[in-house]
Amino acid sequence: MGIVDIVFLYAFVTSAxxxxxxxxxxxxxxxxxxxxxxxxxPICLIEALISVLALWYPTTAILVPEGLSxxxxxxxxxxxxxxxxxxxxxxxxxxxxxxxxxVTLFGTVILALWESTSVMGAVALVAxxxxxxxxxxxxxxxxxxxxxxxxxxxxxxxxxxALVSMGLVFIALYAAQASWWVSxxxx
Amino acid sequence: xxxxxVVCALALAPLVPAMSRLSYALVxxxxxxxxxxxxxxxxxxxxxxxxxxxxxxxxxxxxxxTASLFVLALRALYPLLAVSLSFFVHILAVSGxxxxxxxxxxxxxAASIALYAIPFFLVFAAAREFLSFGMLTVPAPSGLVAIxxxxxxxxxxxxxxxxxxxxxxxxxAFVWIAKRARRMASLYSRRA
Numbered sequence: 001m002g003i004v005d006i007v008f009l010y011a012f013v014t015s016a017x018x019x020x021x022x023x024x025x026x027x028x029x030x031x032x033x034x035x036x037x038x039x040x041x042p043i044c045l046i047e048a049l050i051s052v053l054a055l056w057y058p059t060t061a062i063l064v065p066e067g068l069s070x071x072x073x074x075x076x077x078x079x080x081x082x083x084x085x086x087x088x089x090x091x092x093x094x095x096x097x098x099x100x101x102x103v104t105l106f107g108t109v110i111l112a113l114w115e116s117t118s119v120m121g122a123v124a125l126v127a128x129x130x131x132x133x134x135x136x137x138x139x140x141x142x143x144x145x146x147x148x149x150x151x152x153x154x155x156x157x158x159x160x161x162a163l164v165s166m167g168l169v170f171i172a173l174y175a176a177q178a179s180w181w182v183s184x185x186x187x
Numbered sequence: 188x189x190x191x192x193v194v195c196a197l198a199l200a201p202l203v204p205a206m207s208r209l210s211y212a213l214v215x216x217x218x219x220x221x222x223x224x225x226x227x228x229x230x231x232x233x234x235x236x237x238x239x240x241x242x243x244x245x246x247x248x249x250x251x252x253t254a255s256l257f258v259l260a261l262r263a264l265y266p267l268l269a270v271s272l273s274f275f276v277h278i279l280a281v282s283g284x285x286x287x288x289x290x291x292x293x294x295x296x297a298a299s300i301a302l303y304a305i306p307f308f309l310v311f312a313a314a315r316e317f318l319s320f321g322m323l324t325v326p327a328p329s330g331l332v333a334i335x336x337x338x339x340x341x342x343x344x345x346x347x348x349x350x351x352x353x354x355x356x357x358x359x360a361f362v363w364i365a366k367r368a369r370r371m372a373s374l375y376s377r378r379a
Binding site: 018019020021022024025028029070071073074077081099100102103106107110111114154155156158159160161162163164166167168170171174 | 193197198200201202203204205244247248251252254255256258259274275277278280281282284285288350351352353354355356358359360362363366367370
């Protein structure tokens with residue numbers, strides 16, 4: 001499979017956000033602030049790419065062949081932690097991000113290591129995963145800003161409307177896969 | 188309290204796509220319960236030893252090691268389910284750290300809030316599976332075993348509810364009902 005195919009696969013067809021839940025929380029949290037999202041996503045992408053590149057050889061050449069695959073998540077956490085500390089020191093912002101960023105980063109990196117068969121495939125998967133999260137968050141920011149100026153019922157505002165909006169995004173992107181009427185029609 | 192509940196709910200949101208069957212929810216619920224127990228014990232041990240500065244790192248190491256052991260046990264007991272759920276067990280370990288970091292001074296409180304999530308997830312997954320496939324399943328070494336089966340729903344049900352989109356719709360509806368019930372209850376209590 002080509003690199004671009006992998007990016008599109010994890011951005012749309014088997015969306016990292018909708019299929020694996022990677023970045024769902026981050027999308028919900030970041031959709032409150034477009035500024036924070038736009039500043040944070042490129043850094044998340046770079047951190048994920050560095051972590052994957054640092055972990056690829058130890059994982060595929062040492063840990064998995066030696067039957068130590070259960071050590072991989074711990075190694076991922078150690079490397080991600082180190083990369084985040086370096087970035088925090090470099091950017092001079094020790095309180096950067098929120099705890100959900102770590103969950104997103106961990107999910108992206110471990111997905112890339114488990115699902116990919118080559119280092120370029122892993123890099124493409126990280127890019128696809130970030131594209132999936134970015135697309136979902138951008139649509140959610142638009143939906144929430146529209147909802148805030150609407151006359152929606154007070155109980156619907158906030159989290160319920162955000163969750164339903166995410167469900168609508170899912171239908172818009174994956175209607176052909178999710179719909180029961182398509183399978184009925186093609187019987 | 189409200190903020191802590193929301194953060195706990197958000198921390199567990201990555202599990203939404205995996206909670207499409209009761210059997211999956213049973214496995215992930217067990218994993219989460221064990222992780223909470225390990226988290227509480229680790230936090231108590233850390234505070235007794237006096238290593239509060241290293242609290243998150245030690246807690247994360249304990250949770251990750253527990254998740255790895257749980258995956259090994261899952262591979263031995265339910266090898267087919269392990270293929271689908273190993274990824275989510277590891278995500279659960281990292282989410283567990285978020286749950287404990289909500290109120291690092293009172294680990295028991297954070298865990299008690301998170302414990303409410305387990306029955307909710309079981310009901311949520313059971314509702315999704317029943318509406319989608321007309322059955323309820325439990326884990327078995329060969330995969331899944333149906334304990335309840337309604338052929339009419341299996342034939343005419345809506346598999347949409349088993350997808351992530353259906354789960355998000357249902358979650359939105361659940362949160363709306365909870366918000367409305369809370370508001371109505373506070374209105375009645377003010378009147379009374």
